Amino acid sequence: xxxxxxxxxxxxxxxxxxxxxxxxxxxxxxxxxxxxxxxxxxxxxxxxxxxxxxxxxxxxxxxxxxxxxxxxxxxxxxxxxxxxxxxxxxxxxxxxxxxxxxxxxxxxxxxxxxxxxxxxxxxxxxxxxxxxxxxxxxxxxxxxxxxxxxxxxxxxxxxxxxxxxxxxxxxxxxxxxxxxxxxxxxxxxxxxxxxxxxxxxxxxxxxxxxxxxxxxxxxxxxxxxxxxxxxxxxxxxxxxxxxxxxxxxxxxxxxxxxxxxxxxxxxxxxxxxxxxxxxxxxxxxxxxxxxxxxxxxxxxxxxxxxxxxxxxxxxxxxxxxxxxxxxxxxxxxxxxxxxxxxxxxxxxxxxxxxxxxxxxxxxxxxxxxxxxxxxxxxxxxxxxxxxxxxxxxxxxxxxxxxxxxxxxxxxxxxxxxxxxxxxxxxxxxxxxxxxxxxxxxxxxxxxxxxxxxxxxxxxxxxxxxxxxxxxxxxxxxxxxxxxxxxx
Amino acid sequence: xxxxxxxxxxxxxxxxxxxxxxxxxxxxxxxxxxxxxxxxxxxxxxxxxxxxxxxxxxxxxxxxxxxxxxxxxxxxxxxxxxxxxxxxxxxxxxxxxxxxxxxxxxxxxxxxxxxxxxxxxxxxxxxxxxxxxxxxxxxxxxxxxxxxxxxxxxxxxxxxxxxxxxxxxxxxxxxxxxxxxxxxxxxxxxxxxxxxxxxxxxxxxxxxxxxxxxxxxxxxxxxxxxxxxxxxxxxxxxxxxxxxxxxxxxxxxxxxxxxxxxxxxxxxxxxxxxxxxxxxxxxxxxxxxxxxxxxxxxxxxxxxxxxxxxxxxxxxxxxxxxxxxxxxxxxxxxxxxxxxxxxxxxxxxxxxxxxxxxxxxxxxxxxxxxxxxxxxxxxxxxxxxxxxxxxxxxxxxxxxxxxxxxxxxxxxxxxxxxxxxxxxxxxxxxxxxxxxxxxxxxxxxxxxxxxxxxxxxxxxxxxxxxxxxxxxxxxxxxxxxxxxxxx
Numbered sequence: 001x002x003x004x005x006x007x008x009x010x011x012x013x014x015x016x017x018x019x020x021x022x023x024x025x026x027x028x029x030x031x032x033x034x035x036x037x038x039x040x041x042x043x044x045x046x047x048x049x050x051x052x053x054x055x056x057x058x059x060x061x062x063x064x065x066x067x068x069x070x071x072x073x074x075x076x077x078x079x080x081x082x083x084x085x086x087x088x089x090x091x092x093x094x095x096x097x098x099x100x101x102x103x104x105x106x107x108x109x110x111x112x113x114x115x116x117x118x119x120x121x122x123x124x125x126x127x128x129x130x131x132x133x134x135x136x137x138x139x140x141x142x143x144x145x146x147x148x149x150x151x152x153x154x155x156x157x158x159x160x161x162x163x164x165x166x167x168x169x170x171x172x173x174x175x176x177x178x179x180x181x182x183x184x185x186x187x188x189x190x191x192x193x194x195x196x197x198x199x200x201x202x203x204x205x206x207x208x209x210x211x212x213x214x215x216x217x218x219x220x221x222x223x224x225x226x227x228x229x230x231x232x233x234x235x236x237x238x239x240x241x242x243x244x245x246x247x248x249x250x251x252x253x254x255x256x257x258x259x260x261x262x263x264x265x266x267x268x269x270x271x272x273x274x275x276x277x278x279x280x281x282x283x284x285x286x287x288x289x290x291x292x293x294x295x296x297x298x299x300x301x302x303x304x305x306x307x308x309x310x311x312x313x314x315x316x317x318x319x320x321x322x323x324x325x326x327x328x329x330x331x332x333x334x335x336x337x338x339x340x341x342x343x344x345x346x347x348x349x350x351x352x353x354x355x356x357x358x359x360x361x362x363x364x365x366x367x368x369x370x371x372x373x374x375x376x377x378x379x380x381x382x383x384x385x386x387x388x389x390x391x392x393x394x395x396x397x398x399x400x401x402x403x404x405x406x407x408x409x410x411x412x413x414x415x416x417x418x419x420x421x422x423x424x425x426x427x428x429x430x431x432x433x434x435x436x437x438x439x440x441x442x443x444x445x446x447x448x449x450x451x452x453x454x455x456x457x458x459x460x461x462x463x464x465x466x467x468x469x470x471x472x473x474x475x476x477x478x479x480x481x482x483x484x485x486x487x
Numbered sequence: 488x489x490x491x492x493x494x495x496x497x498x499x500x501x502x503x504x505x506x507x508x509x510x511x512x513x514x515x516x517x518x519x520x521x522x523x524x525x526x527x528x529x530x531x532x533x534x535x536x537x538x539x540x541x542x543x544x545x546x547x548x549x550x551x552x553x554x555x556x557x558x559x560x561x562x563x564x565x566x567x568x569x570x571x572x573x574x575x576x577x578x579x580x581x582x583x584x585x586x587x588x589x590x591x592x593x594x595x596x597x598x599x600x601x602x603x604x605x606x607x608x609x610x611x612x613x614x615x616x617x618x619x620x621x622x623x624x625x626x627x628x629x630x631x632x633x634x635x636x637x638x639x640x641x642x643x644x645x646x647x648x649x650x651x652x653x654x655x656x657x658x659x660x661x662x663x664x665x666x667x668x669x670x671x672x673x674x675x676x677x678x679x680x681x682x683x684x685x686x687x688x689x690x691x692x693x694x695x696x697x698x699x700x701x702x703x704x705x706x707x708x709x710x711x712x713x714x715x716x717x718x719x720x721x722x723x724x725x726x727x728x729x730x731x732x733x734x735x736x737x738x739x740x741x742x743x744x745x746x747x748x749x750x751x752x753x754x755x756x757x758x759x760x761x762x763x764x765x766x767x768x769x770x771x772x773x774x775x776x777x778x779x780x781x782x783x784x785x786x787x788x789x790x791x792x793x794x795x796x797x798x799x800x801x802x803x804x805x806x807x808x809x810x811x812x813x814x815x816x817x818x819x820x821x822x823x824x825x826x827x828x829x830x831x832x833x834x835x836x837x838x839x840x841x842x843x844x845x846x847x848x849x850x851x852x853x854x855x856x857x858x859x860x861x862x863x864x865x866x867x868x869x870x871x872x873x874x875x876x877x878x879x880x881x882x883x884x885x886x887x888x889x890x891x892x893x894x895x896x897x898x899x900x901x902x903x904x905x906x907x908x909x910x911x912x913x914x915x916x917x918x919x920x921x922x923x924x925x926x927x928x929x930x931x932x933x934x935x936x937x938x939x940x941x942x943x944x945x946x947x948x949x950x951x952x953x954x955x956x957x958x959x960x961x962x963x964x965x966x967x968x969x970x971x972x973x974x
Contacts (some may be wrong), residue, residue, distance in 0.1 A: 027890055058938060070592065073591050074591055074592050077590075077591035077592075084969070088969070090971055095911050095912035096912060097908070097910040097912045097913075100910075103564075103908065103909075103910070104560050104561055104564035104577055104909075105557065105560075105561050105564075105906060105908065105909070107906070107908030107910060108902060108908075109900070109914055110908055110910055110912045110913060112911075112913070112914050113910035115892065117925070118893075164886045184622060216707075216712070217707070217708075218706035220611040220703075220704070220708075221704075221707075224870070224918075224919040224920070225703070225707070225919060225923060227924070227925065238625070269684075288698075304704070310808070324617070332578060333612075338831060359665055383711070390536070393947065396542050397950060399850070401950055402512055405602065405941055407603075408940060408941075408944075409939070409940065409942065410941070410942040410944060411941065411942070411943050411944065411946065412945060413943070413944065413945050413946045413950065414595070414943040414944075415595060415944070415945060419594070420588065420592075421592060421594030421595070421597055422590075422591075423584040423587075423590070423597055424582050424584055424592060424599075424968075425582035425583060425584045425597045425598055425721055425942055425966070426584075426597060426599070426942060427599050427940040427942035429939075429940070431711075431939075432711045432712060433711070437713060437714070438604070438714065438938070438940070439940075440940060445580075450919075451925070452896070452916075452925040453896065453914040453925070453927060453932070454892055454895075454896060454897070454898065454914060454924075455896065455897040455898070455912055455913060455914070456898050456900070457897060457898065457899040457900065457901075457902070457912035458900050458901035458902060459548035459898065460880065460900060463884060463888055463900065476720035477971050482575070482911050484577055484964050484971070
C-alpha cells in the first residue's frame with residue numbers, strides 16, 4: 001500500500017530551514033501560555049481526524065486499528081502533557097542569585113533560565129507512525145520550548161506523514177503560531193542535508209543503529225557540531241530468577257510471549273534477550289505460550305532484515321531454535337514468531353553476534369546455571385532502554401540490580417517493557433547504542449534536549465525575561481539564593 | 488621553571504582506569520552526606536596547604552600571588568558549593584508518579600532519579616592552575632555526583648599538579664572515600680588513550696579550539712561515543728552603544744583596558760572583540776587607558792601563539808594597530824598589551840580571521856556607524872561564553888539583546904566578563920566553539936554533566952534508592968505526581 005513520494009529538493013529544504021530560522025525568535029518570544037495553546041490546537045485537530053488518520057496509518061503500517069487508535073490517543077495526550085509542563089513552568093529552571101559581596105568570589109546579580117536552542121531536525125520512526133513520527137514526542141517537546149521543527153518523514157508511512165503534516169500546519173496557523181514553525185521533508189539525501197544544515201541546532205532520531213550512527217557521525221562531524229539525540233537499538237534484557245521461575249513460571253512465560261510478539265516485535269522496548277534458569281522447564285513454558293501469529297511487518301525492508309537477522313542468529317554456534325521458523329522465506333509477506341536459545345558461555349563469547357537487536361517477533365533465551373553465571377551474562381549485555389527483573393521478594397538482588405542499572409535507563413520489577421508511560425518521571429533512554437545521549441525522548445524532561453541555559457548578569461529589570469523578574473509574574477517555581485520555591 | 492614529567496605508560500593508565508571502575512559502585516552507593524564530606528575534606532586540605540601551593544603555582548604559571556591566592560580560595564569554595572548542592576538534594580531530580588490506571592496510556596508506579604555516569608576523564612587547563620585543573624570544577628562536580636575521576640595534568644604546571652593530586656588522594660582517603668576514586672596522568676598520548684578508554688563514560692576539557700576539537704572527535708568517534716564537555720575558545724563580544732560611549736566613555740574604556748589585560752589576557756572570558764561607535768573618541772580613550780604591562784605568559788607555547796595570532800590579525804587588510812606592538816619578538820619572554828581596530832565591513836567579510844580567539848593581552852575594536860551595522864557585526868560573531876552590552880537605560884535594545892543571546896551563554900549589562908561567579912545560577916558555556924555541549928562547567932548545574940536518568944518501574948520499596956522512597960528519608964525536594972515539593 002505504500003507509495004513513494006518525491007525527494008525534497010535542496011532548494012526546497014533550504015527554504016524550509018530558512019522559514020524555521022525566521023520562526024525561531026517569535027517562537028522563543030511567545031509566552032509559555034501561547035505555546036501551550038499551539039500544542040493543544042495540534043492535539044485537538046489530530047483527535048478530530050482520528051477516523052481518517054487511523055485507517056490511513058493501518059493501510060501503510062499494518063499495525064491494526066486498536067493499537068493505532070491507542071497510539072493516536074497517546075500522541076495527543078503527549079502534546080497535552082507538554083502544555084501542562086509549560087504552564088507548570090519549572091522546565092525553565094529559573095534561578096536567581098542576588099548580588100553577594102561576601103561570596104567567594106564576590107558576585108553581582110545573576111539569573112539563569114533555559115532558552116530554546118533554535119531549529120530542530122526530527123527523524124521520524126517507522127514503528128510508531130503517530131507517537132514517534134511527524135507530531136510525536138520529539139516534535140512536541142521541541143515546540144514546547146519554542147524550537148521550530150523540520151521533520152524528515154519515514155518512508156514507511158508517507159501518505160500518513162503528509163496528512164498529519166497538513167493538520168499540524170493548519171492547527172498551528174489557527175492557534176497563531178509563527179509561520180515556518182513546522183516543515184516536512186522526504187528522502188535520505190534530504191535528511192542528511194538537514195542534519196548538516198548550518199542553521200539546524202539539534203536533531204532527534206528514532207531508528208536503527210546503522211542509520212542512527214551514520215547521522216550521529218554527521219552531526220558530530222559538522223564544522224559546528226550539534227547534539228544528536230538518537231534512539232537506535234536495544235535488546236532490553238530480562239532476568240528471570242530461579243525462584244521466580246519456580247513460583248510463577250507459567251505466568252511469566254505467557255507475559256514474555258505476549259510482550260516479544262506485541263506489535264509483531266517491532267517495539268524498541270521488545271524483550272530481546274531473556275536470562276532463564278536452566279533445567280526448571282521455563283523454556284518449555286515459553287514455547288507453549290508463543291501465539292499463533294502471522295504478521296505483516298512494517299515494510300518490505302524490515303521483513304527482509306528480520307529474515308537476515310534470524311538466519312544469522314540461528315547460524316551461530318551454541319544457538320538452537322526452540323519455536324518457530326528461523327529460515328523464513330522473506331518473499332512471504334507474513335512473519336511468524338521465533339524463540340531461540342543459547343547459554344551464557346556462548347553469549348559472553350560472542351556478544352556482538354548474539355546480544356544485538358533483531359527487530360521483529362523473536363527473542364533469545366540465555367540459560368544460566370548459577371547466580372554468578374547470570375551476573376556474568378548480564379554484564380555482557382549492551383546498553384539498553386530497559387531491563388526487567390523478575391524475582392521473589394526474599395532474594396538478595398543488590399548486585400543484579402546494580403549490573404542491570406549500569407546497562408539500562410528504565411528498570412522494571414513487574415510487567416514487561418513494551419509499554420512506555422508518558423509522564424514526568426519517564427526515562428526512555430539508556431547507554432549506547434540504545435541512545436546516543438543521556439536524555440530521554442519520552443516524558444516531560446524530553447523538552448530539555450532542546451534548551452540551553454543563559455545567565456543574565458546585572459540586567460535591568462526591563463530586559464529580563466518574565467521568568468526572572470523579581471515579582472515572579474509567571475508564578476512559577478524558581479530557585480532564589482539557593483532555595484527552591486514559589487518566591 | 489617548568490619541569491617535564493614522564494608520560495603515563497599505557498599499563499599505568501589502564502591500572503588507573505581499572506581502579507576507577509572499581510570505585511564506581513562504592514561511589515554511587517555512598518550517601519550524599521558521605522560525598523559532601525569527601526569534598527569538604529579535599530577543600531580543607533588544600534586550604535591548609537595554601538602557603539605551599541600558591542608559591543608553587545606562581546613559579547610555574549607567573550600569575551602572581553594575589554590572583555593565585557584568590558583562585559585557590561575560589562577552588563575550595565567551589566568544592567564546598569557542591570557539598571551544599573549534595574545536602575540540598577534536588578540535583579537528584581527525584582520524581583515519583585504513582586500508578587494511574589486513568590492516564591493515557593495507563594501506567595504503573597514510575598520513579599526517576601539521576602545516577603552517576605561512571606568514570607570521568609578531566610583535561611586540566613593551563614590558565615587556572617587551581618580552579619580548572621586537578622581539583623577544579625570538573626573534578627568537584629564529578630565527585631559530587633559519585634563519579635571517579637582521572638585527570639590529565641596540564642604540562643604548564645606539572646609540579647603543582649602532582650602536589651595537588653597527592654593532597655586530593657590523602658584527603659579522600661582520610662574521609663573514607665573508595666580507593667581508585669581519583670587518578671592523575673600526564674602526556675598527550677596518555678590523554679588520547681584516556682578519552683578512548685572503553686571504561687571512561689564522559690570527559691571534561693578546558694583548552695584550545697584545536698586541542699579540544701581533536702579530543703571531541705575522538706570521543707564522538709569511539710565505538711561507544713561518550714559526551715565530551717569541552718570549553719574551547721571564546722571571543723566574548725562587547726557592545727558599547729553610542730549613547731553609552733557619550734555618557735561614560737572614559738569609565739568604559741578604563742574598564743575594558745583592565746579586563747582585556749587581566750591575567751595578561753589569559754582568560755577564557757577575555758573581551759576579545761569590542762563593537763565601538765565611530766567618531767566619538769572611544770578608541771582614543773581605550774588607548775589612553777591601556778596599562779603599561781610586561782607580562783610573562785603561562786608557557787613558551789602560549790607566548791609563541793600570542794605572537795603568531797597578533798601578527799596574523801595585524802596583517803589582515805582593514806586592521807590597524809592602535810596601541811602596543813603587534814610584531815612582538817616572541818623570544819623576549821615578556822608580552823605587552825595590544826589594541827587593534829577594524830570596522831564591521833572587514834569583520835563581516837573575514838569572520839574566521841578577525842573574529843577568532845587570540846589568547847593573550849589583545850583586543851580588537853570593531854567600529855560601526857549605525858545600529859543596523861552594529862547588528863550585522865554582532866551576527867557575525869561566533870559562539871561565545873559571554874556577551875556584554877553597555878547601553879543607556881532609555882535605548883531600544885530588544886534586537887541587540889536577542890542577537891547577543893543567540894551567540895552567548897552569559898549576558899552582562901554592567902561590568903566585564905572576566906570574573907566568573909560560582910553560584911547556582913551561573914552558566915559558563917555557550918554555542919560552539921565556546922563549548923561543545925549545552926552544559927556549564929561552572930556553578931551547581933555543572934554536576935548534571937556527569938549524571939544520567941534512571942526510571943524505576945513497580946520497584947519493591949526495599950530496592951528503591953532512598954531518594955525515591957515514599958517516606959522521603961532524605962527530606963529533599965521531589966516532584967510527586969507532577970507537583971514539586973517536600974512531600
